[in-house]
Amino acid sequence: MRKFKTNSDTRKNVTTLAFLSLAVGVLLILRFGQLMINKTVNNIDLVEYGQNNDMGSSITEARRGTIFDQNGQPIAMDTTSYSMYAVLNSSWDDNEVVDTDYTARVLSNYLDLTQDEILTILLNPDANQVEFGEAGKNITPDTKTLIDNENLPGIKFDSQVKRQYVNDYFASHLIGYAVTEFDEELNTTVLKGQIGIESGLDGRLSGIDQYKTNLDNNIQADYLSGDDVYLTLDSRLQNFMEDLLDINYKRYQPEEVSAYLVEVETGRLLTAAQRPSFNLNTREGIEQKWTNMLVEEAFEPGSTIKILTLATSYDLGLYQPGETFMSGEVAVYDQIVRDYNLYGWGEITFDEGLSRSSNVGVVKLVERMGEDKWVQVLEELGFGKSTQSGLPNETEGSLQFDNPVSKIMSSFGQGFAASPIQLLQAYTTIGNDGKQMKIQYIDRMKSSQNTFESEVLGQPITEEAADHVLGLMVNTVEESYGTAQDFKNQTVNIAAKTGTAQIADPNGNGYLTGDYDYYFSVVAFFPAEDPEFMLYISMKQPNNPQGRTGSQILSEIFHPFVENVMINQ
Known part of the structure; x- marks a missing residue:
């Protein structure tokens, strides 16, 4: 027999339900009060949690700054x-x-x-949704529009922001690159610089530096907007140099080759x-190579x-114009230093010694100067320390000498290591005119207006001494005994000095001995009479020299580039 609830039972259930509802209500009120007063839950500070999570969760747009040439x-x-x-x-x-069928055909x-x-x-019978591999990725906005206009049911797109470089090869290691990464602090996806300028200026290019500054000043924003950067590079000249290096690299197969053009008066x-x-x-x-040779590699x-x-030496009055010395060889403590041809040219002037690239001549001058004084000069010129370029992984080079012989040998570029940017600055x-300029690669930030300011690092050499050596460099190109005759140009007068530096043997002491x-x-x-430009080219170990000297190989880069610079000014 079925039992029916009495009115007494119903009243008991209603009373119980009302009591439970009241208890839950009281607990909710107490809990809400705790949150309002203590602002904590499960030992988590809600205020701090909110502050820490405001940063990224509200970002709806991220624009990385554009990099321009000058x-x-x-x-x-x-x-x-x-x-x-x-x-x-x-x-x-x-x-x-x-x-x-129709979709595939279109x-x-x-x-x-x-x-x-x-x-x-x-x-595909097993898939509800399919992709099209690499062919379906990196579709341009124009192509997407064309496909959209076909009105194909079921064809859809996901968008991605990526970093695009106008030229595939364009000062690649200096520029660097940026890739999409998830930023845990911002709690959003951003383009993150990896090497070069993209890495060194990442905070400004991404806009993160300004975003954090705004937060510190209680300015809220839901976007990242990076600064545009204008470089000192000239796209026309850069692209031409890239083409020349391609030809040289493929033809002569050097381990490395690099070239840098600087505006002398400004350091650009x-x-x-x-x-x-x-x-x-x-x-x-x-x-094949991750390093930016301009700042990350040092060599003798x-x-x-x-x-x-x-x-x-000219500044210090250590020799007089016309003064001579005996070339060939000289004893340096327990070592013998020889000229590159082993026997020299007899008695010649110190000035002619530079044009002939005499090791003996500069050794004799540094002996007069004092080896420690010479090392001090190198330090004052910036060797052995960072140039503060702002680029990642800059090397300081090496200016540590184990013995006095090495100090004196540094007079002809042996026994210490320098990066190209250090050499350019010196x-x-x-x-x-004796003024040392800081090498700069940033022309201006944000604005298209020119705000570049050159920076004079000092005047370690007098104008008279600089002009004197510049004249000797012209002789090095023009005179029959000069070692830089390969760089004589029909378009413009050139002042030049060549270098042939030994390479330390990686498997032991001493240097490599191959030709x-x-x-x-x-x-x-x-132009030599009033320099506007400085060009420095370096090449390591051509593996297919085709019977040509190092200078002859470099001249094939040098001449067309110099002529391009002068003709298109």
Whole structure:
């Protein structure tokens, strides 16, 4: 028999339910009060938690600054690309592929796939949604618009912001690259600089520096907006140098080759090219060499350093014009230093010694100067310390000497190591009336207005000494005994000094001994009568020299580039 509830039972249940509801209500009120008063839950400070999580969760847009050359030509910029996919079967969206044959035929006009290949993808029986591999990625906005206009049901796109570089090879290691990464602190996806300028200026290019500054000043924003950067590079000259290095690298197969053009009076870096290099957009080739040779590699500079030895000696009055010495060899403590031809040229002047690239001549001058004084001069010129370039992983080089013999041998560029940027800064003194200029690669930030300011690091050499050595460098090119005759140019007068630096044996003491186991280099100023430009080219170990000297190989880069600079001014 079924029992029916009495009125007494009903009243008991209602009373119980009312009591439970009241108890829950009281607990909720107490809990809400705790949150309002203590602002904690489960031992978590809600105020601090909110502050820590405000930063990234509200960001809805991120724009990385564009990198331009000095003339406003874009080098690196943000672009939107698309990945395409097809919805084959969906329980929540009726926008599905309807006619697979027709869809495959139309898409074959836009993708690097055949109609049959696309049809195979669309007929996948086990998938509700399919992608189109690499062919369906990195689709441009224009191509997406064309596909959209075809009105193909089920064909959809995801958008991605990526970094696009106008030229595949363009000062690649100096520019660097940026890739999409998730920033845990911001709790959002951003383009993150990896090497070069993209890395060194990442905070400003990404906008993160300004975003954090705004937060510190209680200014809220839901976007990242990076600063545009204008470099000192000249795209026209840079692209031409890239082409020349390509030809040289393929023909003579050096281990490395690099070239840098500097505006002498300002220190602006106009070109910076190296091989091996890599494709900025695909990163192809970067495994071969990750380092930016301008700042990350140091080597013995060789005889180009002699222009500083002569200028300092002239300033200190250590020799008089016309004064002679006996070339060939000289004893340095327990070692014998010889000229490169082993026997010298008899009695010659110190000035002629520079044009002939005499080791003995500069050794005798440093002996008069005092080895410690000479090392002090090198320190004052910036060797052995960072140039504060702002680029990642800059080396300080090496100016540590184990013995007095090495100190004296540094007079002809042996026994210490310097990076190209250190050499460029030191060599500006010769072409710029003795004033040393800081090498700069940033022309201006944010604005298209020119706000560049050159920076004089000092005047370690007098104008008279700089002009004297510049004249000797002209002789080095023009005279029959000069070692830089390969750099005599028909378009403009050249002042130049070559270098042939030994390479330390990586497997033991001493140096490599092969005929081409050297760093071959040249530093040149032009027009020689009033220098506007300094060009420094260096090449390591050409593996296929084809019977040509180091200077002859470098001259094939030098002449067309110099003529291009002068003709197109």
